[in-house]
Amino acid sequence: MFNTRITEILKIKYPIMQGGLQHLGTPELASAVCNAGGLGTINATICPTIPEFRDAIRKVKSLTKNPFCVNVSMLPTLSLGELTPEYFKVIVEEGVPVVETAGRNPEEFVPLLKQAGIILIHKVPSVKFAKKVEKIGVDIVTIVGLECGGHPGMDNITTMILGNKTAKALKIPVLIGGGIADGAGLVAALALGGEGIVMGSRFVATDECIIHPNFKEWMVNASENDTILIQRSIKNMLRSMKNHAALNCLEMEKRGVGLQELLGAISGNLGKKCQMEGDLENGIFAIGQVIGLIDEVKTAKKVIDDIIQEAEIVMTKLYKSTL
Numbered sequence: 478m479f480n481t482r483i484t485e486i487l488k489i490k491y492p493i494m495q496g497g498l499q500h501l502g503t504p505e506l507a508s509a510v511c512n513a514g515g516l517g518t519i520n521a522t523i524c525p526t527i528p529e530f531r532d533a534i535r536k537v538k539s540l541t542k543n544p545f546c547v548n549v550s551m552l553p554t555l556s557l558g559e560l561t562p563e564y565f566k567v568i569v570e571e572g573v574p575v576v577e578t579a580g581r582n583p584e585e586f587v588p589l590l591k592q593a594g595i596i597l598i599h600k601v602p603s604v605k606f607a608k609k610v611e612k613i614g615v616d617i618v619t620i621v622g623l624e625c626g627g628h629p630g631m632d633n634i635t636t637m638i639l640g641n642k643t644a645k646a647l648k649i650p651v652l653i654g655g656g657i658a659d660g661a662g663l664v665a666a667l668a669l670g671g672e673g674i675v676m677g678s679r680f681v682a683t684d685e686c687i688i689h690p691n692f693k694e695w696m697v698n699a700s701e702n703d704t705i706l707i708q709r710s711i712k713n714m715l716r717s718m719k720n721h722a723a724l725n726c727l728e729m730e731k732r733g734v735g736l737q738e739l740l741g742a743i744s745g746n747l748g749k750k751c752q753m754e755g756d757l758e759n760g761i762f763a764i765g766q767v768i769g770l771i772d773e774v775k776t777a778k779k780v781i782d783d784i785i786q787e788a789e790i791v792m793t794k795l796y797k798s799t800l
């Protein structure tokens with residue numbers, strides 16, 4: 478059940494992907510998702526150096542025999558000191574089966590990945606970008622709507638609209654993300670024409686995720702009203718936990734402070750420190766509205782098993798309603 482072109486292309490059991498998670502996409506989490514039949518992802522940026530990146534890939538390989546993915550989140554333009562070209566070199570050398578890119582058009586790396594037989598998934602927040610990257614030869618497009626944790630587009634369009642429209646517009650398969658955490662969400666995404674789902678927030682509230690337990694507890698108790706959109710003023714919109722750091726960022730944006738001052742307030746290093754130490758207020762924590770649907774911390778395997786079981790129940794109910 479739930480076999481799609483995505484399960485075929487990626488050679489996975491269920492059409493469920495754990496999207497890249499800055500600071501949190503570790504080999505342990507990714508391999509747990511892979512071993513449960515989904516596609517788990519490690520983030521290149523969790524590794525400060527290239528040797529550590531190579532070790533992380535080898536660690537995943539030692540923890541799962543199933544296909545896995547590496548997320549390479551890129552800056553809008555190639556910047557001095559950016560490790561992206563080196564990441565791709567290691568990805569090819571280590572025979573990584575699947576890559577997820579996000580942030581900017583991955584066109585310059587497509588020939589390299591194609592030649593190496595690596596499946597390329599590119600994540601976009603708009604139909605326009607989805608059509609553009611289909612043309613450059615990516616294998617799968619992920620579309621994420623306004624609800625998502627991390628970076629939605631600047632246009633405030635929800636997953637319901639974007640998923641539907643993108644699936645209709647493209648010939649290649651589409652993964653739908655943003656606001657999905659359960660079986661009903663999987664069925665809805667498939668009904669919209671998607672061939673699988675991407676989840677980020679749901680996989681943060683798992684036993685395998687390294688984030689401090691304070692954050693997992695907060696997620697279980699939080700509602701869909703507890704996130705906020707920030708960073709619109711720097712055209713890098715982010716949905717994050719509504720905490721002191723995010724409200725402060727928004728206030729600074731309203732005051733029109735300069736980029737450098739703002740970057741200090743939204744520092745990734747500070748966010749990471751807070752996420753590891755359990756400080757809920759002083760760092761930015763990307764998270765989606767779907768926290769309103771998450772009421773339990775469980776293993777990645779249980780997340781996936783429950784989604785499949787719930788989806789089957791939903792399908793049966795729907796089928797019965799048509800008789």
Ligand SMILES: Cc1cc2nc3c(=O)[nH]c(=O)nc-3n(C[C@H](O)[C@H](O)[C@H](O)COP(=O)(O)O)c2cc1C
Nearest residue numbers: 496497498499579625626627655656676677678765
């Ligand atoms: C804590 C967190 C960190 C994220 N970091 C990244 C990242 O580094 N790169 C990326 O492409 N997407 C990142 N995302 C987005 C997810 O991969 C995924 O697209 C998104 O979470 C889907 O929406 P959902 O949160 O409603 O499931 C992140 C999401 C979260 C919640």
